Amino acid sequence: MxxxxxxxxxxxxxxxxxxxxxxxxxxxxxxxxxxxxxxxxxxxxxxxxxxxxxxxxxxxxxxxxxxxxxxxxxxxxxxxxxxxxxxxxxxxxxxxxxxxxxxxxxxxxxxxxxxxxxxxxxxxxxRPVDAVRRVGSLTARQREILELLAAGTGRQEIAARLSISTQTVDSHLRGLVRRLDASSTADAVRLWAVAFPAVRASALEHD
The missing domain is CATH 3.40.50.2300 (Response regulator)
Structure with a gap:
């Protein structure tokens, strides 16, 4: 060839x-x-x-x-x-x-x-293909929540913005952490930051 x-x-x-x-x-x-x-x-x-x-x-x-x-x-x-x-x-x-x-x-x-x-x-x-693909494997709701979290939005505010309970937010966070094969919520946010670099450093402190 x-x-x-x-x-x-x-x-x-x-x-x-x-x-x-x-x-x-x-x-x-x-x-x-x-x-x-x-x-x-x-x-x-x-x-x-x-x-x-x-x-x-x-x-x-x-x-x-x-x-x-x-x-x-x-x-x-x-x-x-x-x-x-x-x-x-x-x-x-x-x-x-x-x-x-x-x-x-x-x-x-x-x-x-x-x-x-x-x-x-x-x-x-x-951006590394692997990071983009892993984030892409999330559901639309999981990506929405992870993007808000990466932007520094707290759980209660995320719940209010999306008109869902904080328990539902927590459930989505647990699900996306598993799907990304991440060790924690903070690890998931770091992966988002790799795939989408415009992320506030303070967001990496969330867990």
């Missing part, structure tokens, strides 16, 4: 980004093509890379990635705002790389073209 793929195909609602990528990849002599969702199953590029929008209406990214799992060398998810739940779902159905659309165009192309083991590190916008 050659280092670079034969084709980069897009299932995307980002015409400007697609145009910029096409120009950059043309300089690397790599063909590009825009596909509709319906066209994905009929493409059988053994050495191709498929880019799929993760956060655009009308694009069922999980279905598209799952369909493309076998024929394509890599399935790459494009995102504007990193959602851990979406990231975990995309990885689960077969995505191999996540790429932030606001990265420099050269870096985006590098992450698209190079095999994962040739990249400097396994990360999503500088």
């Amino acid at each position: 050659t280092t670079e793929p034969d084709l980069i195909a897009y299932v995307s609602a980002r015409p400007l980004l697609v145009d910029l990528l096409a120009r950059e990849l043309a300089g690397r002599r790599i063909a590009t093509e825009v596909l509709s969702v319906a066209a994905v199953p009929d493409h059988r590029w053994v050495d191709g890379v498929l880019l799929v929008d993760l956060d655009r209406p009308g694009i069922p990214f999980a279905e598209v990635i799952a369909i493309a799992r076998r024929p394509w060398r890599r399935r790459i998810g494009l995102f504007d705002v990193l959602d851990p739940g979406i990231a975990e779902r995309a990885f689960t159905v077969g995505a191999t790389v996540m790429v932030a659309t606001d990265d420099p165009i050269g870096r985006i192309c590098d992450r698209i073209v190079l095999p994962p083991d040739a990249l400097a590190s396994a990360d999503i916008r500088g």
Whole structure:
């Protein structure tokens, strides 16, 4: 297998980004093509890379990635705002790389073209993939509570904001600690801080 793929195909609602990528990849002599969702199953590029929008209406990214799992060398998810739940779902159905659309165009192309083991590190916008995936495995409510806790919000205030009891908050905290395989609530907050670095240091004192 050659280092670079034969084709980069897009299932995307980002015409400007697609145009910029096409120009950059043309300089690397790599063909590009825009596909509709319906066209994905009929493409059988053994050495191709498929880019799929993760956060655009009308694009069922999980279905598209799952369909493309076998024929394509890599399935790459494009995102504007990193959602851990979406990231975990995309990885689960077969995505191999996540790429932030606001990265420099050269870096985006590098992450698209190079095999994962040739990249400097396994990360999503500088965040370890493992941390993002573990946080992404939480339920929406567990993530909501952990995010509030990481921001320095106390248990009683979390309960008030979410219109639930403090006992329910505690139950969710115990559940998320187990699901993250963390040693404590503070350890879970540290994991969130790794996946999402904008966290107040004081939050790490909660347990």
